[in-house]
Amino acid sequence: MLCDDSAAARTIMSRMLATDPDIKVVARATDGGDALAQLTAMPVAERPQVVLLDLEMPRMDGMTALPLLLKAAPQTAIIVASALSQRGATATMAALRAGAVDYVPKPSAAAGGMNGGQFQAELVAKVKGWARMRRPASRAAPTAAPRYVLAARPAVIAGKPRAIAIGSSTGGPQALASLVAKLDRPLGMPVVVVQHMPAGFTTLLADHLNRIGTLPCSEAKDGEKLLPGRLYLAPGDRHLLIKDVGGSLVSQLGDGPPENFCRPAVDPMLRSLVAACQGRLLVAILTGMGSDGLAGCRSVTGAGGAVLAQDEASSVVWGMPGAVAKAGIASAILSVEDIASRILVAGADGKRT
Known part of the structure; x- marks a missing residue:
């Protein structure tokens, strides 16, 4: 679910997420109240694994909506989106303390806006990563046994680490x-x-x-x-x-x-x-x-x-x-x-x- 009062932001993020076949945007909301109404109206089995929640919105902002969304859908991962500024940083850390799992900083127009490849890569990676972390075991795709090689023996540091x-x-x-x-x-x-x-x-x-x-x-x-x-x-x-x-x-x-x-x-x-x-x-x-x-x-x-x-x-x-x-x-x-x-x-x- 995308929750942002900016139609342009919703469109840009939708297009970015659509580049990955494993991601489907199932709902778009214009403010926190709209997101809450849509989320609670969905059957539990059809609720999104991830909500991208803008923090600065009219009517009901992200910080007001965050605890309500968490209460309504405790298994949904909420990633907050905030301005790349000191004010945005303060709001982001408050959201993380309140239960958001992660954040994406929205670049300013001076920094190229939201059209940059780095922003898209971070957005897609966080959505997919947190969806995987929150996916019920019964819905998780089977994975092959991990393949990696440990060091030949546990390393012993010569003396106490500095x-x-x-x-x-x-x-x-x-x-x-x-x-x-x-x-x-x-x-x-x-x-x-x-x-x-x-x-x-x-x-x-x-x-x-x-x-x-x-x-x-x-x-x-x-x-x-x-x-x-x-x-x-x-x-x-x-x-x-x-x-x-x-x-x-x-x-x-x-x-x-x-x-x-x-x-x-x-x-x-x-x-x-x-x-x-x-x-x-x-x-x-x-x-x-x-x-x-x-x-x-x-x-x-x-x-x-x-x-x-x-x-x-x-x-x-x-x-x-x-x-x-x-x-x-x-x-x-x-x-x-x-x-x-x-x-x-x-x-x-x-x-x-």
């Missing part, structure tokens, strides 16, 4: 929230995170994660000394690099060109960490499109570090973790909860990962 690094993209905010909520004990090293997100959104994501877990979380600052037991999130539109300065890990924010079409990107962070930590590094690659992090993970394992990949079943999009898994450089392929458990073990004693 840092934990996490990379994520599509579906990442929810995965990060689940992971951070499980990190309920002190860690003996800093945790650095790259989540593909626009500027402005990462500030609010850091605040969101800070409220969820017991470990303090903030956006990384240029020249900041990284402290054990804290989470540092790469700011939107800045690469996060880590350097060893006099025996301490220090963050450096960079304006270098995007890598894997992303800034921040996972690969430059991992390259810098390999040099700063001399291989004493544990990496977790979570849900996301593409293969950002693959090259960096090769460097990590080559230097003696260890890599964990999120499993396909719990990933909205098994692109980034799938690339690492299929390359045979992951020492384990796990759910988010099990990745958190491995991080806690590594953070406590630095032994087998």
Whole structure:
């Protein structure tokens, strides 16, 4: 279901989604009240698996409609669409806290509007990914047994890891929230995170994660000394690099060109960490499109570090973790909860990962 007061937006998104034969737009609504009326009138078996919900609409806006839609159809995944602005970022994070599963930022006219290929790829991937996650087992298509090769043996980091690094993209905010909520004990090293997100959104994501877990979380600052037991999130539109300065890990924010079409990107962070930590590094690659992090993970394992990949079943999009898994450089392929458990073990004693 598409819910947007703009007829142009509904038309553009309908056309984009129609390019994928697995997606069918079953309803279009002009505001939250219209969406709620249409949803509740549908037989339960025919309700959409995903609702794309605009946040700024007349009559009934998205934030007002969100809890009502969730109550009426708790198994439906709601992805909110918001303006690519600070106001839009604030509304988006409020929606995620209220039960939306994900978001798509609507590009401004100055940025090319909604006609860009990147927006379409993200839109299609999130709709398909969350539909798969919410599909009842009886309706799920049978899948072949996964084919990937684990590292020949569980990697053992030589000494306690100096840092934990996490990379994520599509579906990442929810995965990060689940992971951070499980990190309920002190860690003996800093945790650095790259989540593909626009500027402005990462500030609010850091605040969101800070409220969820017991470990303090903030956006990384240029020249900041990284402290054990804290989470540092790469700011939107800045690469996060880590350097060893006099025996301490220090963050450096960079304006270098995007890598894997992303800034921040996972690969430059991992390259810098390999040099700063001399291989004493544990990496977790979570849900996301593409293969950002693959090259960096090769460097990590080559230097003696260890890599964990999120499993396909719990990933909205098994692109980034799938690339690492299929390359045979992951020492384990796990759910988010099990990745958190491995991080806690590594953070406590630095032994087998």
